[in-house]
Amino acid sequence: MSASLIPLSIPNFSGNERKYVDEAIDTEWVSTAGAFIGRFEVEMAKKLGVPRACACQSGTAGLHLCLRHFGVGADDIVLVPTLTFIAPINAVMYQAATPVFFDCDDHMCMDPDQVEAYLSRECRIEGGRTIEISSGKTVKAMLPVHVFGDHCDMDRLMELAEAYHLYVIEDATESVGGVFSKGKYAGLHTGTVGHAGVLSFNGNKIITTGGGGMVISRIAAAVDHMRYLSQQAKNDTLYFVHEEYGYNYRMTNLQAALGLAQLEELDGFLEVKRQNYAKYCEKLAGCRYGGMLPFESGAASNHWFYSFALNSPDAAKRDCLIRCMNGQNIQVRPIWKLNHTQTPFRRFRAMQCGNAQRFYDSVVNIPCSTNLTGAQLDRVCDVLLAFETENHL
Helix, strand or coil: CCCEEECCCCCCCCCCCHHHHHHHHHHCCCCCCCCCHHHHHHHHHHHHHHCEEEEEHHHHHHHHHHHHHCCCCEEEEEECCCCCCHHHHHHHHHHEEEEEEEEEEECCEEEHHHHHHHHHEEEECCCCCECCCCCCCCCECCCCCCCHCCCCCHHHHHHHHHHHEEEEEECCCCCCCCCCCCCCCCECCCCCCCCCCEEEEECCCCCCCCCCCCEEECCCHHHHHHHHEEEEEEEEEECCCCCCCCCCCCCHHHHHHHHHHHCCHHHHHHHHHHHHHHHHHHCCCCCCCEEECCCCCCCCCCCCCCCEEEECCCCHHHHHHHHHHHHHCCCCEEEEHHHHHHHHHHHCCCCCHHHHHHHHHEEEEEEECCCCHHHHHHHHHHHHHHHHHHCCC
């Protein structure tokens, strides 16, 4: 009999989830209205230290709302990382804007040196706007992503944004609970530094609503406008008057009930994430062909996804390792295919992305659920340690 599956990242429902969801069902408030939505928004805003939060259907929806609110549109450029899930790039496309792709730094987040070089050498400031010299397009926004829960260099990126008049939409979809530990923003939660931030509660995130997201900002009026847009931009709920076009992006009360219960467990989940990561590092310290990537932000990271990396980039060896792990009923995955190489985006400009390619060719994400048992973690490590010898590599 084969060993039972060890999944990559699954939800942990150990709190009040059933109680709150049952309450939503019992009161018959299950759609995009109901008390749990407001409660979830208020408690998340309180947790993160911001005045407002807007719960929506997904992190992607939240990113789209941000781009729309800040006026990003056709003939505008948005600076994006190539190493990220495709969602933020899709959101840029929803607004008919133009992505320009950037490499990552040594912890997989957007490279501020490359961003600075582009802005200083290839753009000019004119009338309070930054213009890309070659195309004449306005560089309107920057969309940094805190990849796998590690933290972008927001000190540098925010300085550049201020100097070049850019909006910063902080993609914190993978970093809920993370806190900046150094620099100008020490003590602030990820997602609260830019003009707006976006969280995700997808099923593989540390806390989940099944599918859902949230927009946060220190600019209360911005969140209020995005909430309005998320509810079909309805000005009058009786006569259905609309002054703008909007979207059906509001979170449901059932989702929010689940999210509120998950939020109550967040601190405990974060501690488990850190402990399990430390155990992986200890047990795999003697591995000859690879090891755990460090979190540059240290204990302040939420440690969402754990990355095991080969010592040398080798896509064939990476794929062999993935097949080996999956064959042992251990769910692992490579990082995302780099976005500038994806078919819909090949026509757009990309900087040299050697760092991102190196990570793509060497990284495998390994099981990281908050309900991962000690025995499961040991089994993952045993297979990783045995891989090179058994495969004669």
